[in-house]
Amino acid sequence: MGRRRILTLAAGLSTTLALLGCTTTEEPPDLEREPKQASAELDAIDASDLQLPLIVEPLELVEPGWDLDVKHLGDVFLSARSGDERLDFSAVDSNGTTLWQAQRPTGCTGFTMTLDSEGQPLAVLTDSASDETCTTEVTASAYDLESGEQRWGPTEVPGPMQGPGAVFSSDDGDEAVALDPDTGETAEESSTSRVLGEFQGTILSVDEDTLSASDEGKTTWKIPLSDHDWNADGLTAFPDQTEGLIHLDAKDGSGPVIDAESGDILDDSASEIARDANSEMIITRDPQGLTVIDAAGTNELPVSLPKSVVLEAAVGGLIYLREGETLRVHNAATGSIARGYPAEGSGVVAVPDAFTSKGLGTLRAGDRTLLATDRVVEESAEGQR
Amino acid sequence: MPRHEAVRPQYRWWIPLTVVAAALALVLMILFVDRGQNDDSARNTDGGQQEPDVVVTEVEDPEQKDLSDFDSDDEDPLADGPVDAPVTLVVFSDYQCPYCAAWSQDTLPTMLDYVDSGDLRIEWREVNVFGRASEQAAKAAYAAALQDKHWEFHEKLFAGGKPRAPEDLSPEALTSAAADIGLDMDQFEADMNSPKTAEAVDENAAMGTELGAFSTPTFILDGQPYVGAQPTSVFVDAIEQNLEGQN
Numbered sequence: 001m002g003r004r005r006i007l008t009l010a011a012g013l014s015t016t017l018a019l020l021g022c023t024t025t026e027e028p029p030d031l032e033r034e035p036k037q038a039s040a041e042l043d044a045i046d047a048s049d050l051q052l053p054l055i056v057e058p059l060e061l062v063e064p065g066w067d068l069d070v071k072h073l074g075d076v077f078l079s080a081r082s083g084d085e086r087l088d089f090s091a092v093d094s095n096g097t098t099l100w101q102a103q104r105p106t107g108c109t110g111f112t113m114t115l116d117s118e119g120q121p122l123a124v125l126t127d128s129a130s131d132e133t134c135t136t137e138v139t140a141s142a143y144d145l146e147s148g149e150q151r152w153g154p155t156e157v158p159g160p161m162q163g164p165g166a167v168f169s170s171d172d173g174d175e176a177v178a179l180d181p182d183t184g185e186t187a188e189e190s191s192t193s194r195v196l197g198e199f200q201g202t203i204l205s206v207d208e209d210t211l212s213a214s215d216e217g218k219t220t221w222k223i224p225l226s227d228h229d230w231n232a233d234g235l236t237a238f239p240d241q242t243e244g245l246i247h248l249d250a251k252d253g254s255g256p257v258i259d260a261e262s263g264d265i266l267d268d269s270a271s272e273i274a275r276d277a278n279s280e281m282i283i284t285r286d287p288q289g290l291t292v293i294d295a296a297g298t299n300e301l302p303v304s305l306p307k308s309v310v311l312e313a314a315v316g317g318l319i320y321l322r323e324g325e326t327l328r329v330h331n332a333a334t335g336s337i338a339r340g341y342p343a344e345g346s347g348v349v350a351v352p353d354a355f356t357s358k359g360l361g362t363l364r365a366g367d368r369t370l371l372a373t374d375r376v377v378e379e380s381a382e383g384q385r
Numbered sequence: 386m387p388r389h390e391a392v393r394p395q396y397r398w399w400i401p402l403t404v405v406a407a408a409l410a411l412v413l414m415i416l417f418v419d420r421g422q423n424d425d426s427a428r429n430t431d432g433g434q435q436e437p438d439v440v441v442t443e444v445e446d447p448e449q450k451d452l453s454d455f456d457s458d459d460e461d462p463l464a465d466g467p468v469d470a471p472v473t474l475v476v477f478s479d480y481q482c483p484y485c486a487a488w489s490q491d492t493l494p495t496m497l498d499y500v501d502s503g504d505l506r507i508e509w510r511e512v513n514v515f516g517r518a519s520e521q522a523a524k525a526a527y528a529a530a531l532q533d534k535h536w537e538f539h540e541k542l543f544a545g546g547k548p549r550a551p552e553d554l555s556p557e558a559l560t561s562a563a564a565d566i567g568l569d570m571d572q573f574e575a576d577m578n579s580p581k582t583a584e585a586v587d588e589n590a591a592m593g594t595e596l597g598a599f600s601t602p603t604f605i606l607d608g609q610p611y612v613g614a615q616p617t618s619v620f621v622d623a624i625e626q627n628l629e630g631q632n
Contacts, residue, residue: 051444288483302614303600304482306514323599328445335613341444349441366440 026132028105031086033127035100035148042096044375050365051345053352055316056372059360062096066369070362072354073113073121073200073243076145077362077371082106089125091145094360096373100148107134110161110168112241113145114181115200117216121145122181124166127154134160135171142184152184164241165198178203180216188217197237199246199260208232213246213263221263228256228268242275245282257284266293276314277357281332283314290319292332301335313352316359320352327351462530463589465497466506472499472627474620475508475605477598480522481515481548485602488614489539490546495617497536499624509535511586512593512601518551523586525559528576529568537566 042062052061066079068087075094080087087106091099102125110126122142128134138160141153157168158175169176178187178198189195193207202213202220211223211230225232230250238247238255247270248255254271258264267273270284282293290301290311305321312320312327318340319330327349329340341349348365355361363370459468474496478485499505511523522542529538541562542549552558556577563573576582596603596610604611606623 302484302487303612304479304484304515304602305600306479306516308514309599321600322439322441325439325441326443326445326599327441328599330612334615336615337445337610337612339446341446343446345444347442349444351441364438367438 027130028128028132029085031103031105032101033103034150035091035102035143037100037148038090038098040098042092042098042371044096044373044377045370047350047370049347050370051341051347051349053315053340053350053363054342055318055340055352055359056350056363057342058376059372060096060375060377061363061370061372062092063368063370064090064092064098066090068109068111070354070369071111071113071241072356072361073115073145075356075358075360076121077354078111078113078123078145079369080104080109080111082109089123091123091148092371093146094356094358094371094374096371096375099146100143102143102148105132105134107132107160108138110134110163112161112163112165112198113200114142114166114198116151116181117201122151123148124161124179126157126161126168138168140166140168140179140184142181155179155184163197163239164237165200167195167198178205182216187214194232196235196248197241197246199241200243202246202260204237204246206232206235211235213260220261223258223263223265228265230255242273242282243277245273245275247273254286257282267291272311274311274314274319276317276332277355278315278359279317279332280357281314281317283311283319283332285311290330290335299333301330301332303330303335313355315352315355315361322351461508462527462533463509463535464506465509465536466500467503468506470500470506471504471631472607472624473506473508474607474624475510477510477512477593477596477601477603479512479515479519479601480526480542480554481519481551482601483548484614486543486548487546488602489543492614492617492620495621504628505624509539510589510593512598512603513586513590514593514599514601516551518554520586520590521556522549522554522559523589524577524582525556525563525573527582527586528573529563529566531576531582532568532572534566534568538562538568541566 042064044060045063047061065081067082068079070077070079076091076099078091080089087104087108088101089104090101093099104125104127108126108128112124114122114124116122123145124140124142126134127139127141128137130137138157139154140157142151143149144151158170158177159168162169162176166179166181167176176195178195180187181201187203189205193205196204196206202215204213209225211225213220234251236249238249244260246258246260250256254269256265257267257270257273259266266282267284267286269286272285274283280294284291284293288300289304292299292301308323310322312322314332317332318338319332321328321330329338331338350363350365350370353362353364360372360374363372496505496507500507511526513519513523526535526538529535560574564570600612602614607627
């Protein structure tokens with residue numbers, strides 16, 4: 001074999017290998033994708049090294065090992081443990097019982113919860129049979145949130161889950177679609193409108209002039225953009241969902257909070273929101289400060305907050321604010337500082353995250369996610385937890 | 386040995402090997418970078434991954450704070466009222482805070498009535514949690530206070546019960562406000578920019594931070610904390626109770 005031929009072969013090989021290196025995608029390992037029913041009660045953990053909110057002090061805590069953000073609907077919580085090989089999703093109820101588990105490739109972190117037209121809660125998980133990063137050949141499937149039984153899918157979608165809700169978009173963001181929670185088919189939208197989000201069955205879209213919500217293909221309410229000086233191109237939905245509410249970014253990280261059912265605007269320039277499912281209060285944060293919205297009306301708390309303060313949660317009539325590593329609890333009725341934790345505590349503080357109307361829910365303590373269950377702690381002889 | 390073989394260039398076996406090795410190295414590098422990017426994209430694709438964990442280690446608890454250690458400084462230019470007044474009100478405020486402005490309009494005049502009658506001493510602290518413009522305003526207010534015009538200047542910055550926009554707290558805008566209330570402008574500018582003023586402003590802000598005054602306004606009325614621009618009646622009742630308890 002001549003030298004030129006060898007060199008040509010070597011160059012060709014290197015180019016081929018280089019091209020392979022550029023284009024290859026790593027296939028996911030074999031996974032147990034179909035939800036496997038578990039019905040296993042998680043063991044209570046010893047949380048004596050943590051500072052726990054008073055609202056969960058009498059309750060047993062479990063640690064499902066979740067690494068992703070937790071979502072909940074009704075009494076069921078869903079998230080996943082993130083490992084090197086795969087994501088292990090698990091649905092756990094407020095009793096601390098694992099209902100079902102399913103595996104996905106490590107990149108398929110997009111998941112959501114929605115409601116079908118009969119009000120049945122569904123979990124929507126994404127998948128890719130060919131791409132561990134879950135950016136190509138992405139599909140979505142829906143499962144009954146409590147039983148794990150498949151309801152529809154896998155449905156091909158343009159790309160990863162964009163959210164909020166079952167909204168998927170291509171990498172370039174040119175194509176975004178919302179899936180119908182009943183069928184998994186792409187919800188029909190006019191060619192001139194852009195999907196902003198799916199909120200438990202309500203699909204929100206915007207065209208040049210109007211913000212529109214539709215349910216089962218029927219328009220439920222509309223808001224003319226000109227009424228609020230909103231710009232169609234600048235309008236986006238905040239990714240975090242709060243049950244019953246739509247929160248949009250209209251300008252510079254703040255925008256309207258809209259009642260998803262009625263289309264009523266509750267606050268027109270909120271940068272953060274929290275819903276207290278327990279006391280049925282909505283807390284919004286706008287440039288002025290904190291506003292509490294409940295059945296009695298709107299109450300502006302006389303407290304101004306610098307940007308560095310984060311609205312973490314609202315549970316049981318208390319508002320949890322954080323600045324850096326310090327947490328502060330306010331009474332939602334008066335704005336005054338409230339006692340949310342035992343006095344003179346020490347250790348990592350467990351901060352409320354997603355709570356049900358019964359005051360059960362998840363807490364974040366550093367990199368740990370805990371679930372406060374409806375199981376009551378049995379006190380030892382010394383009265384210790 | 387045939388002649389033509391003698392002049393034939395020697396086959397350099399290491400050339401194709403080097404090319405292949407380089408190619409393999411390139412591929413490995415691409416795969417490594419690709420994997421790293423994939424790892425990142427997996428985190429950023431849909432917001433499902435939790436944000437970097439903040440380890441919260443402290444819970445603000447007013448009853449845990451030792452609020453008794455507020456030595457009144459007779460020379461404090463931001464204080465008003467007798468140093469031995471029966472009641473002391475410490476106010477933690479910020480010149481960009483809407484509710485501080487509202488409280489200054491609604492409640493401060495009533496508090497100053499108590500100051501005038503000798504029953505109350507107000508010690509004002511700017512915490513500057515809203516940013517650099519607040520700090521600049523705090524220096525200017527301190528400089529105005531050195532000329533005994535703190536309240537006049539304060540009212541200029543919170544005119545109409547609203548805070549100024551950050552651009553209206555620039556050194557030029559603050560200097561203009563000082564001129565409006567008839568301050569000695571050379572002295573004002575010297576004081577506003579002096580290290581001594583900066584040190585005093587920093588000390589006041591640090592005191593607020595130490596007490597966890599990360600929302601404003603926050604008050605300490607004879608050792609008892611109050612958060613937010615509570616109605617005037619809350620402060621009046623508290624002062625009256627304190628006065629009654631001392632009689």
